[in-house]
Amino acid sequence: MKIPKNCKLEKVVSKDETREPLQSILIESKDGQNNAVATDGRRMAIVPIEIADEDQLDGQKLMTPKALIEARKQAKKAKESTIGLNGAAMMPNGEVYPLRTDLKYPFWQNVVPQNTGGGDYQTISFNAKFLYELAQAIGCPNDCVKLQIETNPATGKLDASRPLIIEEKITGGKGILMPTRD
Numbered sequence: 773m774k775i776p777k778n779c780k781l782e783k784v785v786s787k788d789e790t791r792e793p794l795q796s797i798l799i800e801s802k803d804g805q806n807n808a809v810a811t812d813g814r815r816m817a818i819v820p821i822e823i824a825d826e827d828q829l830d831g832q833k834l835m836t837p838k839a840l841i842e843a844r845k846q847a848k849k850a851k852e853s854t855i856g857l858n859g860a861a862m863m864p865n866g867e868v869y870p871l872r873t874d875l876k877y878p879f880w881q882n883v884v885p886q887n888t889g890g891g892d893y894q895t896i897s898f899n900a901k902f903l904y905e906l907a908q909a910i911g912c913p914n915d916c917v918k919l920q921i922e923t924n925p926a927t928g929k930l931d932a933s934r935p936l937i938i939e940e941k942i943t944g945g946k947g948i949l950m951p952t953r954d
Contacts, residue, residue, distance in 0.1 A: 773799065773806075773829070774822040774852040777844050781810035782837035784817045793875040796834035799857065800877075809880050810837075816880060827857040834872035835861050842867060894930045896921060897952045907938060910945025917947075 786794035791813065798809040801823055808819045823829055839861040843853035846864050856862035861869040907917045922934040936949040 773808075773824060773827055773855050773857050775808055775819060775840070775843075775855070777847045777851055777853045779808075779817075779819045780840075780844075781808055781817050781819060782840055784810045784812055784815050785837050786812035788812070793834065793877045795837075796872060796875070796877075797837060797840060798877045798880070799829065799833045799835050799871075800831075801829045808835075808840075809877070811878075811880060816883065818880075818884070822852075823857070828859065829857050832873070832877055833857065834875055834877060836869050839863070839869035842869070894932065896930060896932045896936070898936055898949055899952055903936070903938070903949055906947040906949055907940075910938065910940045910947045911943040912938070912940045912945075913942070 781797050785797060788794070794811055794813060798807075799821070800807050800809065806821045806823045806829075808821050810817050835855075839855060840853065842863055843855045843861075847853040854864055857871070860871055863869075903917070917938040917940070920937040920939070922931050922937075923929060924931045932951055935951065938947040938949070939945070
């Protein structure tokens with residue numbers, strides 16, 4: 773399998789030992805879609821992957837985050853990390869990480885919004901690192917912010933050209949984040 777090297781799914785894998793399946797990265801080939809999925813129950817990352825002809829991927833396989841980290845290290849200057857999927861996660865240097873099939877990963881597709889024509893999406897672009905640093909600057913506990921996005925009074929829709937505002941009740945801090953262009 774090949775996965776973009778800049779994708780760090782291990783960042784959203786659960787650390788909760790009581791949620792053992794979520795401590796792994798799901799590798800799945802279903803309905804013509806090949807994905808790597810990681811979630812901790814509060815956030816989820818889904819990355820399309822390329823399955824090689826020699827890979828054996830039937831159903832769900834759970835891979836340890838260490839395998840993805842090691843594959844990224846071994847990829848060096850390549851844009852993609854390569855992991856062989858033949859009963860185990862096999863690194864280019866021959867190192868092997870077991871794949872789990874004894875655990876059942878939750879049906880993650882249920883939480884992915886589907887645009888079924890019932891509503892329009894609006895896009896607002898912002899620098900996530902800037903938002904994180906702004907939350908730290910105003911003293912947000914646990915980096916949890918309340919995000920305010922101005923709507924256009926005439927249309928009631930979000931105004932993507934307006935700044936995002938965050939506030940922290942305890943410190944009284946307020947942060948303003950200017951939108952970015954795509």
